[in-house]
Amino acid sequence: MINGKIDLRSDTVTVPTDEMRQAMFTAVVGDDVYGDDATANELEAIAAEMFGKEAALFVPSGTMSNQLAVFTHVVRGEEVILPDNCHIVGHEAGAAAIIAGAQIRTVQNVAGEMPLEIIERYIRKDISDIHVPRTALISYENADSDGQVRTVEYMKNVKALADKYDIPVHVDGARIFNAATVLGVDVKEMAQYTDTMSICMSKGLCAPVGSILVGSKEFIDKARRKRKILGGGMRQIGFLAAAGKIALLEMSKRLGEDHANAKYMVERLQEVKGITVYPERQQISMVFFELGTYPLTSDELVSYMAENNVIINGQDNGMMRYVTHNYVSKEEIDVVVDLMLAKQ
Numbered sequence: 001m002i003n004g005k006i007d008l009r010s011d012t013v014t015v016p017t018d019e020m021r022q023a024m025f026t027a028v029v030g031d032d033v034y035g036d037d038a039t040a041n042e043l044e045a046i047a048a049e050m051f052g053k054e055a056a057l058f059v060p061s062g063t064m065s066n067q068l069a070v071f072t073h074v075v076r077g078e079e080v081i082l083p084d085n086c087h088i089v090g091h092e093a094g095a096a097a098i099i100a101g102a103q104i105r106t107v108q109n110v111a112g113e114m115p116l117e118i119i120e121r122y123i124r125k126d127i128s129d130i131h132v133p134r135t136a137l138i139s140y141e142n143a144d145s146d147g148q149v150r151t152v153e154y155m156k157n158v159k160a161l162a163d164k165y166d167i168p169v170h171v172d173g174a175r176i177f178n179a180a181t182v183l184g185v186d187v188k189e190m191a192q193y194t195d196t197m198s199i200c201m202s203k204g205l206c207a208p209v210g211s212i213l214v215g216s217k218e219f220i221d222k223a224r225r226k227r228k229i230l231g232g233g234m235r236q237i238g239f240l241a242a243a244g245k246i247a248l249l250e251m252s253k254r255l256g257e258d259h260a261n262a263k264y265m266v267e268r269l270q271e272v273k274g275i276t277v278y279p280e281r282q283q284i285s286m287v288f289f290e291l292g293t294y295p296l297t298s299d300e301l302v303s304y305m306a307e308n309n310v311i312i313n314g315q316d317n318g319m320m321r322y323v324t325h326n327y328v329s330k331e332e333i334d335v336v337v338d339l340m341l342a343k344q
């Protein structure tokens with residue numbers, strides 16, 4: 001529970017753990033714009049080492065991390081190849097056009113991923129023609145916003161294709177630890193097939209604020225300057241970095257529990273008459289179902305749950321999504337499913 005309620009809207013609703021609060025209270029801090037914040041410096045060093053990259057940069061949000069990547073990789077008017085349903089395209093308010101002046105070239109996912117042959121077809125090969133924009137970046141998510149995980153093999157293949165045309169790859173790894181947990185691999189193994197990656201600490205990992213951008217030293221130096229342009233040069237961020245350290249080093253190891261709880265939720269939801277549950281879509285902490293012939297509409301279900309101290313989102317494109325996290329126990333899943341059973 002969070003503040004007395006079962007909140008299934010997203011893993012972003014997680015609040016800092018007691019250990020994080022304690023670490024934040026005692027954190028050594030300094031002015032990070034001067035490079036003086038020892039805890040932020042330590043967090044960035046930990047992240048760089050963890051992901052096998054030369055350097056890392058603390059930023060306030062996953063959106064800023066992605067946008068800094070685009071802003072740093074791409075020159076105004078150049079193109080980025082992306083899946084059409086990804087966060088950068090659909091949930092960052094058009095920022096890539098506003099900040100980097102990037103032209104977005106979207107690929108329709110097939111079975112959750114951009115087909116390699118379409119990526120290759122979309123890469124601009126002959127830019128000697130003055131009409132043609134240059135492809136400056138290929139980007140995708142892992143795990144994606146629909147909770148689907150891309151394999152290491154896929155990551156390797158995208159990188160090999162990008163290397164063939166000398167194009168960098170940015171992975172939106174907002175939930176990279178969820179993906180690594182599902183695949184049973186170290187995040188370093190995944191990160192080797194990216195030039196840059198953004199990693200969120202404020203989703204399933206419970207930090208209050210923060211994302212990390214990793215890449216080469218040269219890239220991160222440039223991104224640090226661009227972070228300043230965006231007003232993201234922060235001062236005593238060690239308070240946040242202290243929680244971030246616990247997120248990366250400890251909370252990243254417990255995501256299997258959330259995934260197992262999500263699987264349990266799928267099993268229990270299948271008892272509810274009228275709804276259609278999608279077990280095959282449950283890979284990480286996200287559970288998807290349609291209301292079908294269930295007696296309550298989406299709005300009615302949201303209100304009914306709220307009356308019973310359960311917070312859920314209404315359907316999106318006909319699909320309901322419940323998300324498990326550190327503050328959702330098996331017993332609370334039973335409470336939610338029993339509430340639904342009571343109305344069937």
Ligand SMILES: Cc1ncc(COP(=O)(O)O)c(C=O)c1O
Nearest residue numbers: 061062063087141144145172174
């Ligand atoms: C895949 C993905 N990328 C990026 C973000 C952006 O993170 P933030 O909300 O911290 O800006 C989200 C947010 O949920 C996300 O799901």
